Amino acid sequence: MNKRLTEEVIFDLYKEFETPENVIRHCAAVANVASTIAQALNDHGYDLDIELIIGTGLTHDIARTKARHWDVMADKLEEMGYYEESILVRNHMTGTGYNDISEVNEMDMIWLGDRLVKEDTYVGIDERFEYIIEKAKKMGAEDHVKDILASKADMQRLLDQIEEVIGQSVDSLFNKGVSNE
Numbered sequence: 001m002n003k004r005l006t007e008e009v010i011f012d013l014y015k016e017f018e019t020p021e022n023v024i025r026h027c028a029a030v031a032n033v034a035s036t037i038a039q040a041l042n043d044h045g046y047d048l049d050i051e052l053i054i055g056t057g058l059t060h061d062i063a064r065t066k067a068r069h070w071d072v073m074a075d076k077l078e079e080m081g082y083y084e085e086s087i088l089v090r091n092h093m094t095g096t097g098y099n100d101i102s103e104v105n106e107m108d109m110i111w112l113g114d115r116l117v118k119e120d121t122y123v124g125i126d127e128r129f130e131y132i133i134e135k136a137k138k139m140g141a142e143d144h145v146k147d148i149l150a151s152k153a154d155m156q157r158l159l160d161q162i163e164e165v166i167g168q169s170v171d172s173l174f175n176k177g178v179s180n181e
Contacts, residue, residue, distance in 0.1 A: 002052070002083075002084055003081050003082060003083075004051045004052065004055055004082075004085075005055035005058070005059065005077075005082055005085060009080075010055070010058050010059060013059060013062050013076070014062060017062045017063050017065070017066075017073075018065070019061075019062050019063075019064070019065075020064075020065070022119065022120070023061050023062070023064050023065075025119070025120035026061060026117065026119055026120050027057060027058050027059065027060060027061050027062065028057075028058065028120065029113075029117045029119075029120040029121065029122065030057040030060060030061075030110070030113040030114050030117050031053070031054045031055075031056075031057025031058045031113065032057070032113075033057075033112070033113040033116050033117055033122055033174065034053045034054075034056075034057050034109040034110050034112060034113030034114075035050050035053045035054050035057065035109070035113075036173050036174070037109055037112055037113070037162065037170060037173065038050055038053050038106070038109045040162075040166045040173060041104065041162065041165060041166065043166070044165050044166055044167075046104065046165075048104070048105070048106055048109060049084075049106055052084055052085065052088070052106050053106050053109050053110065053113075055082070055085050056085045056088040056089060056092075056106070056110050057110060057113055059073060059077065059085060059089060060073070060088070060089050060092045060110065060114065061073075063076070070089055070090055070091075070092055070093050071090060073086075073089050074086040074087070074089045074090035077089060084106075088106060088107055088110050091107060092107075092110050092111065092114060094111075097154070098111065098112075098154050098155055098157070098158040099158070100158075100161070101158065101161035101162060101164075101165060104158070104161075104162075108158060111155075112155070112158070112159070112170075115128055115129075115155060116128055116170070118131055122174040122176060123176075124170075124171050124176050125152065125155060125156060125159060129148065129149075129152045132148055133145055133148055133149075136148060
């Protein structure tokens with residue numbers, strides 16, 4: 001069995017890196033979204049490691065106040081013996097090249113969780129990518145919009161495949177767009 005992060009270890013890391021409260025809430029939201037989607041897939045015959053997804057989600061941005069925060073945190077996790085988590089944390093910023101549903105893995109879940117959450121709230125793909133595009137434009141990176149839209153299309157492809165497998169929309173897992181009438 002692989003070594004997995006515990007709540008105590010994660011709490012200690014938050015303290016060590018002086019992680020701001022808003023970042024802790026973001027990490028919790030990413031862990032929740034990623035693990036919820038993964039559990040829905042597991043309920044339909046997949047075998048995703050929920051503990052790995054939760055631990056990675058809770059730690060992926062702990063060092064966000066540092067330059068190259070993904071490498072800082074990945075190095076720390078690797079040093080502590082959390083090798084699988086370190087790989088996922090190190091790669092969480094790329095967010096491109098989603099697998100096909102037949103090869104979906106824990107990295108895909110972390111990417112989805114991080115790209116469907118804005119701050120600490122599930123917002124879905126459209127709102128999140130509108131935010132990413134506006135942010136790129138404000139930073140003078142309009143030339144990246146084409147790449148951002150390609151990433152969105154790739155992500156939408158995987159979301160469509162997930163929805164076909166689980167028999168409901170991903171948004172409905174988080175009560176987004178679901179009427180309570």
